[in-house]
Amino acid sequence: MTNEIRAEDDIDAFVNRFRDPAQASGVPDLLPFLHNDHGNAERLIALHGEDLKFCHAFKKWLVVEKGLATPA
Numbered sequence: 001m002t003n004e005i006r007a008e009d010d011i012d013a014f015v016n017r018f019r020d021p022a023q024a025s026g027v028p029d030l031l032p033f034l035h036n037d038h039g040n041a042e043r044l045i046a047l048h049g050e051d052l053k054f055c056h057a058f059k060k061w062l063v064v065e066k067g068l069a070t071p072a
Contacts (some may be wrong), residue, residue: 003055012049012050020063027047028042028046028047030047033046044061044072048072051064051065052064052072053069055069059065060072
């Protein structure tokens with residue numbers, strides 16, 4: 001359980017690095033990310049990091065918005 005809490009804190013810290021408070025839309029700048037699998041993972045975290053959850057039963061990533069989970 002401790003690892004899960006620490007992992008969520010790490011994701012929050014990572015997501016907050018890419019948030020621009022001056023940007024009204026709240027969407028982070030995705031252009032600086034690399035154009036490979038690593039960059040894709042960083043973009044996914046930057047966009048949905050706070051609401052991104054892995055469902056072990058379905059073996060899929062889900063985005064939770066307003067209490068409703070949808071596949072990422």
